[in-house]
Amino acid sequence: MKRVYNFSAGPAVLPEEVLKEAAEEMLDYKGSGMSVMEMSHRSKVYDTIIKEAEADLRELMNIPDNYKVLFLQGGASQFFAEVPMNMMKNKKAGYIVTGQWAKKAYQEAKIYGEAVELASSADKTFSYIPDCSDLPITDDMDYVYICENNTIYGTKFKTLPNTKGKDLVADVSSCFLSEPVDVSKYAVIYGGVQKNVGPAGCVIAIIRDDLITDDVLPGTPTMLKWKTQADADSLYNTPPCYTIYICGKVFKWLKKMGGLEAMKELNEKKAKILYDFLDSSKLFKGTVEKESRSLMNVPFVTGNEELDAKFVKEAKEAGFENLKGHRTVGGMRASIYNAMPIEGVEALVKFMKDFESKNA
Ligand SMILES: *Cc1c(COP(=O)(O)O)cnc(C)c1O
Secondary structure (H helix, E strand, O other): OOOOEEOOOOOOOOOHHHHHHHHHOOOOOOOOOOOHHHOOOOOHHHHHHHHHHHHHHHHHHOOOOOEEEEEEOOHHHHHHHHHHHHHOOOOEEEEEEOOHHHHHHHHHHOOOOEEEEEEEOHHHOOOOOOOOOOOOOOOOOOOEEEEOEEOOOOEEOOOOOOOOOOOEEEEOOOOOOOOOOOHHHOOEEEEEOOOOOOOOOOEEEEEEHHHOOOOOOOOOOHHHOHHHHHHOOOOOOOOOHHHHHHHHHHHHHHHHOOHHHHHHHHHHHHHHHHHHHHHHOOOOEEOOOHHHEOOOEEEEEOOOHHHHHHHHHHHHHOOEEOOEOOOOOOOEEEEOOOOOOHHHHHHHHHHHHHHHHHHO
């Protein structure tokens, strides 16, 4: 068996320990005589799995009691619609557009009401986070929306926007559990788990409980009403059982690693190795303004498309997978999520140095 260093933006690398444990439990989960894939979501065994997953997540993120945790399907993209359906009482909301995912959420919200672009970094191909200290937020807005870490462009909000008292909704898909957060500063935190948490198929949403009501936009499907899911503890219908089970294992792995403070330290260390090299390299350049750099997604270029392609090809041959940049951006992108070991980043930088000396 050979495992590569997988720099995919998502679905992405998972902790090897978690995969091994899952493999061991594949045919017989803890004496149940069956795989977690084969069990009823209403069984006692599964109930323990989902309850423990929630408890561990609450502990890791220090989630206050007045927030619900939901395990949902439909991906982050479906949640773009769920936010206005459940929150747009005045049919007006503010969006900060810092990349493609933020833009998609903004465009989706326009189907349901007036979505206002409060700020954007489109003028410089989303290579920075705009100043959000004094945005044109009006009293009639139901919420302010951000994509906290921009997976494609590699930027991250280092301070949350001043929402002038309005509820903050954040898509954290690609920075979920990468560092501690103060949940109480948000009304809703959500993300698809396939970037930094688990396999594809589940969105985790952390929602302040006053936002979970029957007062949703007319026509909201039963399944997309947060109250439906909250009242049933995410078991209104069949949840993505196996994905939740693996997420639960990742939560336990994170606790063992020392929790989110320790992960932040490790992620900063990993990112620094790569950014320091990019800042000193004569061939490779980071594409993001320094103050806005993501710890998770690191885009870079050589400035020459042919050389970029050569790099991606040779890197792949050397066991560094999925370094090609997003199809809309080009160049390269290394996603260095929680589960990417520091050795992977060190080996990548060594490979980049060799490539540089051969191609300078
Ligand atoms: C990947 C991604 C999405 C889309 O996720 P899906 O689960 O595929 O819908 C949305 N937002 C961010 C920040 C992402 O990285």
